[in-house]
Amino acid sequence: MNRPLRRDAQRNRDALVEAAKQVLAERGIEAPLEAVAKRAGVAIGTLYRHFPERGDLIDAVLDEKVATWTEVARQALAADDAWAGLVEFLERTCEMQAKDRAFTELACLSHQNDRTEINRLIHQLAERAQRAGALRHDVGPVDLAFFVMANSRVAEADPEQWRRHFTLMLDALRAEPRGGPAA
Amino acid sequence: MNRPLRRDAQRNRDALVEAAKQVLAERGIEAPLEAVAKRAGVAIGTLYRHFPERGDLIDAVLDEKVATWTEVARQALAADDAWAGLVEFLERTCEMQAKDRAFTELACLSHQNDRTEINRLIHQLAERAQRAGALRHDVGPVDLAFFVMANSRVAEADPEQWRRHFTLMLDALRAEPRGGPAA
DNA sequence: TCGAATTCGAGGGATACCCTCGACTTAGGA
DNA sequence: TCCTAAGTCGAGGGTATCCCTCGAATTCGA
Structure with a gap:
């Protein structure tokens, strides 16, 4: 060897x-x-x-980012409260994007190839939050993907204020309008 | 001559x-x-x-795009209903972005230099919609800029479905939750 | 100590733009 | 119709950015 x-x-x-x-x-x-x-x-x-x-080097780095992201989704899924878990996932994802341009590119592409672990987890997060009555039921995983992609551009343009937009847009996802059950 | x-x-x-x-x-x-x-x-x-x-050629093209955008804002401001006008402006802006990458880049930069005509108009659109009680009053022009920028990335990633995200996110701006007065 | 492993970085090759310039073509007035 | 000024062509020189290689120089560690 x-x-x-x-x-x-x-x-x-x-x-x-x-x-x-x-x-x-x-x-x-x-x-x-x-x-x-x-x-x-x-x-x-x-x-x-x-x-x-x-690519050898780059793939190594990218694989690690995917692993981290997947872990974030797993933790979110393990949260007691479904809505809090979902918000945690979204927020940490957006935060990673604000700090890491490569991760942003990766996350924006990831919704292309379905069947990945991360996409399965996102799907579960959405379903669970809907069953709990916290997430609107006319939204699906694709809307969460859009949510994350959307935020990435805001974070790019203004790395300080993305949370402002994030918080506002969260209100569009809540089943109970404005400051719903888990807010 | x-x-x-x-x-x-x-x-x-x-x-x-x-x-x-x-x-x-x-x-x-x-x-x-x-x-x-x-x-x-x-x-x-x-x-x-x-x-x-x-730049000679490019500026010529870009100037025209700015003019068109400004005109869209003016028309929106002339609408009878403040909320409908605002939505019209946002929708047409997002539509232009979905079809025109150069316009997207331009629009994303435009919120940097304030004092431009288009920014003044956006400011007025926001204020007017708030006075009418249609737009949340904890949002400002900056949130509209974010809204537009955010949508541009979605349109880039999926030029067919941006309206889905657009419609959903509009609910975050409305003062009256879900299907408010003007919806 | 000494040789194998490792490092260095100039530079060859590819690509992608910018823009120029001299030979060629053409519109359109006399 | 002819002639010339206006216009067109496109190869190619200049610049920049990256990729990656390779032979000389250096360094670890048995």
């Missing part, structure tokens, strides 16, 4: 992954790898030694 | 402006001028003969 990396190599590899997270968050999925190498304090050739194909 | 253009030159000039409208609508403000020339059925050199500096 492949022997362990030399210590300096391991350090550089870790730095590259960390740098990639930051750079993708700031500049999106299309960020140049040179920027990642620079952020990691490493030459471009070193990046390619560790991650021979573009 | 400059004598009138030769007839073929005038035809090309018109074709260029029309092509620019289409191409910018499809590809956004950053669209390459080569694409415009191609669409107009004209060589790139001809484009530069008519519009020596990049």
